[in-house]
Each structure stands twice: as C-alpha cells, then as structure tokens.
Amino acid sequence: MSTKSTKLADIFINLHEKIRSALLDVSNVFLFILNIVKQTFSKGFEFKEFFYQCFQIGYKTLPLVSITGMIMGLVLTIQSRPVLVDFGAVTMLPGMVTVSLIREMGPVITALICAGKIGSGIGAELGAMKVTEQIDAMEVSSTNPMRYLVVTRVLATTLMIPILVLYADIMGILGSWAGANIKGDVTIVLFFAQAFASIEFIDFLPAVTKTFFFGAVIGIVGCYKGYYASGGTSSVGVAANSAVVLSSLLVIIVDVIAVQITDMML
Amino acid sequence: MMEEKIQTHKNGTPKRVVIDIKNLKKSFGKLEVLKDVNLQVYEGENLVVLGKSGTGKSVLIKCIVGLMDFDDGNISVFEEHIKDMNPEALSNLRRRTGFLFQSGALYDSMNVKQNLEFPLLRSPTKFSQEEIDKKTNEALSHVGLEKAILQMPSQLSGGQRKRISLARTIVTNPEIMLYDEPTTGLDPVTSDEISGLIRDVQRQYKTSSIIITHDINCVRSVADRIVMLKDGIVYKEGDLASFESSDDQEIKSFFK
Numbered sequence: 001m002s003t004k005s006t007k008l009a010d011i012f013i014n015l016h017e018k019i020r021s022a023l024l025d026v027s028n029v030f031l032f033i034l035n036i037v038k039q040t041f042s043k044g045f046e047f048k049e050f051f052y053q054c055f056q057i058g059y060k061t062l063p064l065v066s067i068t069g070m071i072m073g074l075v076l077t078i079q080s081r082p083v084l085v086d087f088g089a090v091t092m093l094p095g096m097v098t099v100s101l102i103r104e105m106g107p108v109i110t111a112l113i114c115a116g117k118i119g120s121g122i123g124a125e126l127g128a129m130k131v132t133e134q135i136d137a138m139e140v141s142s143t144n145p146m147r148y149l150v151v152t153r154v155l156a157t158t159l160m161i162p163i164l165v166l167y168a169d170i171m172g173i174l175g176s177w178a179g180a181n182i183k184g185d186v187t188i189v190l191f192f193a194q195a196f197a198s199i200e201f202i203d204f205l206p207a208v209t210k211t212f213f214f215g216a217v218i219g220i221v222g223c224y225k226g227y228y229a230s231g232g233t234s235s236v237g238v239a240a241n242s243a244v245v246l247s248s249l250l251v252i253i254v255d256v257i258a259v260q261i262t263d264m265m266l
Numbered sequence: 267m268m269e270e271k272i273q274t275h276k277n278g279t280p281k282r283v284v285i286d287i288k289n290l291k292k293s294f295g296k297l298e299v300l301k302d303v304n305l306q307v308y309e310g311e312n313l314v315v316l317g318k319s320g321t322g323k324s325v326l327i328k329c330i331v332g333l334m335d336f337d338d339g340n341i342s343v344f345e346e347h348i349k350d351m352n353p354e355a356l357s358n359l360r361r362r363t364g365f366l367f368q369s370g371a372l373y374d375s376m377n378v379k380q381n382l383e384f385p386l387l388r389s390p391t392k393f394s395q396e397e398i399d400k401k402t403n404e405a406l407s408h409v410g411l412e413k414a415i416l417q418m419p420s421q422l423s424g425g426q427r428k429r430i431s432l433a434r435t436i437v438t439n440p441e442i443m444l445y446d447e448p449t450t451g452l453d454p455v456t457s458d459e460i461s462g463l464i465r466d467v468q469r470q471y472k473t474s475s476i477i478i479t480h481d482i483n484c485v486r487s488v489a490d491r492i493v494m495l496k497d498g499i500v501y502k503e504g505d506l507a508s509f510e511s512s513d514d515q516e517i518k519s520f521f522k
Contacts, residue, residue: 128374136333137371141385142357 032224036154039147046148053156057118061164068113069168072105073097073175081183090184094191095198097176102199103207106169108255111214114161115247119222122153123243126226127236135227150227154219161215162208202266210258214251221247281308283342284442284474285330290339292325299325300336301498307442312468312475312488316520317495323478324368326495327444330476331363332356343442361389363442364435364473368450370427372419378430379415382406385438405433408470409463425456429463436467443467443475449484461487482521494520 076097084090126149129135138145177191222243229239285307292300299322307313315323328334330341332348341348343359351359372381382402386393393401406412409429419427428448435443445464449457461484467473468488477488485492485506492509494502494517502509502517510521 125375132369132374133367133371134373136328137365137367137373139333140331140360140363140365141388142360143384143388 028228029220029224032227033220035146036151036220036223039144039151040155042147044144044147046152049148050152050155053152054160057153057156058160058163061114061117061160062167064113064117065110065164065168066171068109069106069171070175070178072109072168073101073172073177074179076100076105076172077176077179078182081180091194092198093180094173094176094186094194098173098195098199099203101169101172101176103203104255104259106172107165107207107211107214108251110165110168111161111211111218111251111255112248114157114164114214115218115251116244118157119218119243119247120240122157122219122222123225123229124236124240126150126223127229127239128226128233130227130229131231131233131235145227150223153223154216157219157222158212158215161218162211165211165214166208206258206262206265210254213254213258217250217254218247221250281310283307284309284344285476286340286342286345287326287330288340288342290326290329290336290341292322292329292334292336298498300329303339303495303498303500305493305500305503307474307476309474310468310472311490312464312477314477314479314485314489314492315495316480316485316492317501321495322498323495324446327365327446327476327478330444331360331365361438362440363444364438364440366428366432366435366443366445366448368446370419370424370431372422372427372431372434374419377416377418378406378411378422381419381430382434382437385434389438401437402433405437406430408436408466409433425452425459428452428456428460432460432463432467436471439471440473441471443471443473445475445477445479447478447480449479449481454483457481457484458487460484464488480520 077093080096081090081093084093084096126135129138129149135145135149138148173192173195176195177186177188180186180191225239225243225246229235283306285305287303287305290300290303291298299320303322303326305313315326317323325334329336330343330348332351344362346355346359348356348359372378373384376384379402382405383398386398386401402415403412406415409432411426411429411433414422414426414430419430422430432448443464448464449460452460461481464475464477464484465488468475477484479485489506491503491505493500494509496516502512502514509517512518512521
C-alpha cells in the first residue's frame with residue numbers, strides 16, 4: 001500500500017514539475033516576445049545586420065523553394081488531371097491548381113520547408129554562439145545581442161517568408177504548366193491567363209497575411225531555442241531540432257486559426 | 267571577514283581601488299557558490315584568482331561586468347556601483363573593460379579583421395576606416411598574428427584563437443582586463459606566450475587585471491597578488507612568495 005502511494009506521489013510530483021516547467025517556458029517566451037518588440041522600436045536599429053539576414057534567409061533559400069514550389073505544382077497537376085478529364089473539366093485545371101497553391105499549399109508547404117531550413121539554422125547558429133560564449137562576448141563589447149542577433153533575424157524571417165511564399169506560388173504555377181504539358185498542349189500565356197482569371201483578391205489577402213505570422217513564428221522559435229541553449233555542444237543540436245519541431249507545429253496551428261478566421265469573415 | 271589591506275605607491279600614497287567587491291553572494295538554486303567574497307583590485311595590478319573548479323571564479327568576473335546578476339553584496343568599478351547602473355552606464359563600463367573568455371569566443375561568422383573591427387564599429391566614438399585599420403593592425407602585431415588578418419576563426423589553432431581574442435579585447439584600449447582561464451587547453455610553450463602577452467598588456471596599456479587560472483606557471487609569470495577562493499569566501503590573499511611558502515595543504519596542492 002505504502003509503495004503504491006509513494007509511486008502515486010512520485011507521479012504527481014513529476015506532473016507538477018512538468019506543468020511548472022511548461023508554464024515557466026510559456027512566460028519566458030512571452031517575455032522574449034515583449035523584449036523583441038521593445039528592442040525593435042528602441043534607438044539603434046541594426047540595419048546592416050537586418051539586410052544581411054534578409055539576404056541569408058531570403059536569397060539563400062531560393063533554390064530550395066524553387067524546386068519545392070515547382071514540384072508542388074507539377075505533382076498537384078499530374079494527380080488532379082485524370083479526375084478532371086473524367087468529368088470533362090480539364091479546362092479548370094489551371095484555376096484549381098492556382099487556388100490550391102495560393103490559398104493553402106504554397107504558404108503551408110513553403111513555411112514548413114523554411115521552418116526546417118531557416119528555423120534549424122537560426123537555432124543552431126544562436127545555440128552555438130551561446131555555448132561558446134560569443135553572445136556574452138557581444139554583450140561585453142557593448143552590443144545588445146537581443147537587438148543585433150534576435151530582432152534582425154525575427155524581422156528578416158517575418159519579411160522574407162511572405163516573399164518566398166509568393167515566389168513558391170509562381171514556381172508552383174510554372175510547375176503546373178509543365179505538368180499540364182506532359183499529356184496536353186497548352187501555351188504558358190493561356191495557362192497563366194486561366195490561372196489568374198480564377199483567383200480573386202479574397203483568395204490572396206488571407207493567404208499572404210498568414211505568411212507574415214508564419215515568418216514571425218519561425219524566427220521567434222528559432223531565436224528563442226538558440227538564445228536559451230544551455231549546457232555543452234549537444235544543446236546546439238537540441239536547439240536546432242526543437243526549433244524545427246516547435247515551429248512546424250506552430251505553423252500548422254497558426255494555419256488552422258487563419259483558416260477559421262478567413263472562413264468566419266467570408 | 268578578512269582584514270582590508272591598502273596598497274601604496276613607492277612614495278607612500280595609496281593606490282586607487284579600481285574594482286571593489288564587498289560581501290558578494292551568488293547562489294544557483296540551493297547551491298551557494300559565492301557566500302561572502304570581499305576583494306579589491308588596485309590600479310595597474312594583476313590579481314590572480316585561484317581555486318578549485320566550481321568555486322565561482324568565473325561567476326565572480328561575470329558579475330563584475332554585469333553578465334550575471336548577484337544576489338547580495340556590492341561590486342564597485344571605478345567607484346560606481348554595478349547594481350545602480352542603468353544600461354547606458356553599464357555599456358560605458360564595458361567599453362572600458364576587456365574580457366578574454368575561456369573559449370576565446372571569436373565570432374565564427376566573421377574573419378579575424380571583422381572580429382577586431384566589431385567593438386570599434388560599435389563604439390560611440392566614430393572612427394574612420396583608416397583609424398580602424400591602424401588599431402586592428404596594431405593589436406594584431408601586438409599578439410604577433412598580422413598574417414592571420416583574413417583568416418576565419420575555424421582556420422586558427424587554439425593558441426592563435428586565444429591571441430586573436432586578446433587582440434580583440436585590447437583593440438579598444440581597456441583599463442580593466444578580465445581573463446577567464448587564458449591558458450587552459452594550451453601546450454606549455456603557447457601558455458608561456460599567452461602569459462607573456464598578459465604581462466605585455468599590463469605594461470603597455472596600464473591595465474588592472476583579474477586573471478583566473480589553474481596554471482601555476484601562468485600564476486608565477488603574471489601575478490602581482492593572489493587570492494584563493496574556497497567554500498565561497500576568500501580563503502587566502504597574498505603575494506606569490508606567501509603562497510609558495512605556505513604550509514596549508516590546500517595551497518600546497520596548487521603549488522606542487
């Protein structure tokens with residue numbers, strides 16, 4: 001009996017510790033975000049580092065986003081075409097693929113790809129800087145590491161992810177045109193004309209708006225995990241890994257919320 | 267509590283206290299690392315802090331530059347209390363202080379030149395590119411690594427990284443130098459070179475320094491005064507001779 005009650009007590013203590021640590025994490029993230037906002041609007045914005053991060057995050061992700069976007073459009077077209085042919089609605093193919101890409105597939109898949117590439121990169125970079133005391137060295141050099149490292153990266157991801165998503169959408173439509181030409185024959189001008197005729201501003205606006213949130217989530221999570229990495233070099237791997245897992249999860253959650261809000265508005 | 271001693275110049279005038287630590291306490295959870303530390307660093311001296319691992323030596327110097335908060339007590343640097351400083355005052359203090367980290371802490375994404383330029387570019391004093399180049403070249407020649415100027419930190423050996431890191435700290439002409447285990451992980455020859463550089467920096471820049479080290483050769487080479495930390499307090503304070511002639515087993519174990 002006493003062994004059972006001891007085990008039960010242990011379970012409750014563990015549970016209590018886990019809840020406490022989760023709540024502490026949530027409050028730390030909240031304070032971290034407040035600090036980012038405060039540092040963003042304080043004097044001495046790091047423009048040079050911000051533009052460098054935009055280049056690193058935006059330009060250097062282009063090849064990956066190009067391939068992903070193109071394949072996304074190509075696969076969607078190849079898989080949808082037979083069904084549309086059966087219903088005699090193959091002329092709807094460009095419109096259907098474009099709406100799918102712009103509304104949902106483009107933003108979510110690009111954001112997930114970026115969570116993997118950019119989120120892990122930021123987590124690992126800041127984590128390595130933390131454990132090798134580079135962040136401390138920066139602070140001793142009278143440089144605010146929150147402003148120099150975190151704010152620039154979060155703003156760069158917030159601004160670059162929407163641009164990458166739009167670019168992935170265009171590449172997706174190009175991929176779709178290539179897919180349509182495997183078994184058919186349609187000019188690029190006609191394909192794009194049909195594609196753009198089927199989309200409206202209301203398809204575009206919520207999709208673009210949510211990508212800013214995706215970008216912010218990827219930047220904040222990557223920076224938070226890296227900035228608070230502690231322990232040895234293994235914590236760098238942990239920071240990179242957890243940045244990818246958490247930001248991917250949050251991208252999906254933000255997407256669900258965005259879809260609900262869009263649905264309510266419509 | 268240890269009796270406070272005042273150092274004097276050769277003409278008998280008292281030396282200025284640059285860093286004054288009184289009743290410093292710092293805990294991590296239930297672990298009390300610093301229980302009641304009292305020490306002074308005088309102008310132009312090299313103070314070596316000895317102690318076993320985990321006695322809070324690194325914590326002590328991180329508290330001095332505000333990298334770590336302390337629980338109780340007081341730290342004054344240039345007669346200003348650290349706890350009363352606003353972020354701007356703390357930044358000003360940090361500009362007057364050089365910190366050599368145990369790992370070197372060179373910025374991996376920047377080459378040697380960019381590493382050295384970093385603190386100069388972020389100084390409120392606006393330097394021209396010519397002045398920056400002059401200062402970085404001087405600092406590099408001081409540590410004997412002018413040829414490494416365009417190398418990345420990953421291309422440097424452990425000793426070279428420490429030297430470049432030292433060059434980065436002296437490029438801003440600091441008045442205080444804090445060295446966190448400057449010779450750890452280096453071969454004896456490179457350790458001696460680093461110890462020599464610490465003495466050179468003291469002479470050339472007239473710095474007041476705290477050197478944390480376990481390396482007795484380094485202690486013998488650089489120490490003007492030694493403080494030993496044990497159980498969260500200053501266990502013994504004195505010059506090199508008093509430590510070397512001590513009968514205390516704890517001290518003897520360091521000076522074998």
